[in-house]
Amino acid sequence: MNKPLQLFAAITATLAVSWAAAVPAAAQQVDSRLYKVTSSGKLRVCQYPLYYSISFRNPATGEIEGIDADLAKELAKELNAELEIVESSFGTFIADLQADKCDIGMFGIGATMKRGEAVAFTQPYLISGLYAVTRSEGEIKNWADIDQPGRRVAVMLGSYIEPFMRDYLKQAELVVVAPPATREAELVANRADVIMTDFPTAVKVTDEFDWAASIEPDEKLLLTPYSYVVPHGDQIWLNHINLFIDTIKRDGRLKQFAEKNKLGPIVAP
Secondary structure, three states: OOHHHHHHHHHHHHHHHHHHHHHHHHHHOOOOHHHHHHHHOEEEEEEOOEEOOOEEEOOOOOOEEOHHHHHHHHHHHHOOOEEEEEEOOOOOHHHHHHOOOOOEEEEEEEOOHHHHOOEEEOOOOEEEOOEEEEEOOOOOOOHHHOOOOOOEEEEEOOOOHHHHHHHHOOOOEEEEEOOOOOHHHHHHOOOOOEEEEOHHHHHHHHHHOOOEEEEOOOOOOOOEEEEEEEEOOOHHHHHHHHHHHHHHHHHOHHHHHHHHOOOHHHEOO
C-alpha cells in the first residue's frame, strides 16, 4: 500500500475508533441537534459559497450549486425541515459551528487530525488528492516546474492544503488567499503562477476557462477524505448524519449527484 493510501486508512481507522468509543455516551444523551432540527423544522447548513462543484453561488442566478448544495437539500427533505444556508469558509467554519451559527458544515471539508480536535467528522463521502491549476500558455508544464525560484503558488486561507504547502515548498513563494478573494482570480490577474487545489476545483476551472490546465503530481499527494462536520459532544446528531451518508451511498443518490457535478471519480467507497 502506498503512503497516501496508508494515510487515508489511518485517518479513517482513527475516526471509526472515535465514533465507536463515543457510543456509550450517546446512550445517556438527552439533548441533540437532531431533536432541535425536527422540532423547529429548520436545518442550518454552513457552506462556503465559492467552492466550485461543491457549493458555488452562481452569479447569474444567486443560487448555490454543486454536490453539497444538492445533498443539503436531500438532508433537509429527510428531516422534513426548511433549509437555511449560512455562509462560512474554511477559515471560519469551526468558529461558526462552535458559536451555534449552523447545525452542520456541508462543503467538502477535508478530514484532518488537527481539525478533528475542534469538530467531529462524519464518515467520508468523497476522497481527493492534490492538483495544480495553471495557465496553459505559461512556463509550468509539469509538477517539477512548480517548486522553483520565482514561482508564486496560491492556496486558500484555512484550507487543509495551506499547511501542507508551507512544508512542501522549498523554493517557490506561497501566496495565501483570503476570502472573498479567490485563487482563480489571483491566477487570472497574474498575481500567482499556479494554484494548489483539489479535484473538484481543478475540474471546474479547466471546464470553465480555456486557458486553464490541470497538473497532477507524479505520485498522489495529500489524499484526503472529505466529510461533513458537526460540533463535538452530540453523538446522536453525528450518528444520524452518518446514517444519511450510508443511505445515499446505498440508494445511489451520492453517485447520482457526484456524476451530475463531475465528481464521480472521487466518490468514497
